Amino acid sequence: MVAIIDYDAGNIKSVEKAVLALGQNVIISRNPKEILSADHVILPGVGAFGDAMGKLHKYGLVEVIREAAERKTPFLGICLGLQLLFESSEESIGVEGLGLLPGRILRIPEEKNLKIPHIGWNSLKYPAKGRLFRNIPENSYVYFVHSYYLQAAEPEIVKATAEYGVLIHASVEKDHIFACQFHPEKSSDVGMTILKNFLDIPSDCQEEDGGNS
Numbered sequence: 001m002v003a004i005i006d007y008d009a010g011n012i013k014s015v016e017k018a019v020l021a022l023g024q025n026v027i028i029s030r031n032p033k034e035i036l037s038a039d040h041v042i043l044p045g046v047g048a049f050g051d052a053m054g055k056l057h058k059y060g061l062v063e064v065i066r067e068a069a070e071r072k073t074p075f076l077g078i079c080l081g082l083q084l085l086f087e088s089s090e091e092s093i094g095v096e097g098l099g100l101l102p103g104r105i106l107r108i109p110e111e112k113n114l115k116i117p118h119i120g121w122n123s124l125k126y127p128a129k130g131r132l133f134r135n136i137p138e139n140s141y142v143y144f145v146h147s148y149y150l151q152a153a154e155p156e157i158v159k160a161t162a163e164y165g166v167l168i169h170a171s172v173e174k175d176h177i178f179a180c181q182f183h184p185e186k187s188s189d190v191g192m193t194i195l196k197n198f199l200d201i202p203s204d205c206q207e208e209d210g211g212n213s
Contacts, residue, residue: 002199003038005065006030007055009080010046011183018185022196032064039203041068044185045080046145049105050092052080062098069100072176074201079146082172082179091148100177102153103169108146111165117147122162122170122182130159130173132180134197142170142180142187142194150181176201 002019004012006028019026019042027034035041043065045052056062068075077085086097089105097105108116121141126133144162150169152158160171162182171180178198184191 001038002026002040002042003035004028004042004044005035005061007045007052007059007061009044009052009055011044011079011185014183015042015044015078015185018192018195019199022192022199024199030059030061032060035061035064036068036071036073038073040074040076040199040201041065043075043077043081043084045078045084047080048091049080049083049089049097049148050095052084053092053095053097056084056098065098066100069177071203073203074176074198075178076198077177077179078185079181079183082150082181083148085177085179086150086152089148101157101172101174101179104151104153105148106151108149108168109165114165117145118164119145122164124160124162124170126160127158128156130171130178131201132171132173132178132194132197133160136190136193136197140190142182142184142190144170144182146181176203 083105085100086103123139152169157172157174158169159173162168162170184194
């Protein structure tokens with residue numbers, strides 16, 4: 001079962017549709033028991049960092065997310081969901097993120113030839129290819145929609161980057177936590193392969209019992 005966390009932050013239905021297309025059972029939920037019993041958890045999101053953190057607190061989901069991470073359930077943050085996993089964002093000064101990964105979210109710098117928000121297809125480079133990108137060649141294109149970007153504090157967790165006036169840490173991986181600044185659910189066949197690679201990652205309990213749970 002795949003749990004998609006519902007905290008009123010958009011793009012949930014497109015993620016659900018993509019996961020269903022991969023033959024997975026999906027539940028959209030903010031119920032702690034349902035989320036913590038899932039084999040994989042996805043935190044999607046579009047919108048403002050501060051508003052999103054407010055909603056996670058409102059629905060009691062901050063501790064649920066942290067517990068899922070502690071249990072080493074494979075966890076995927078998408079777009080705003082990536083940003084929330086880190087410590088802070090220039091978009092919402094003074095608002096603490098989930099802090100599951102060290103780093104901060106910065107505003108994409110203004111440049112004459114670049115429109116902000118960054119909307120469209122960009123190619124990926126692999127500084128250290130991660131599990132999400134198995135069978136996906138470097139320079140593959142994925143779809144971005146964002147005005148802020150990640151600057152991770154640990155270079156070794158950065159598995160994909162993109163260029164848009166600045167070097168964007170486009171995807172990270174640390175233990176069972178994964179995240180993409182781009183939208184895999186809107187990135188055609190490449191994105192579906194990324195989601196399949198994530199769903200193929202076993203949870204700790206699956207590893208212990210040979211994947212038969």
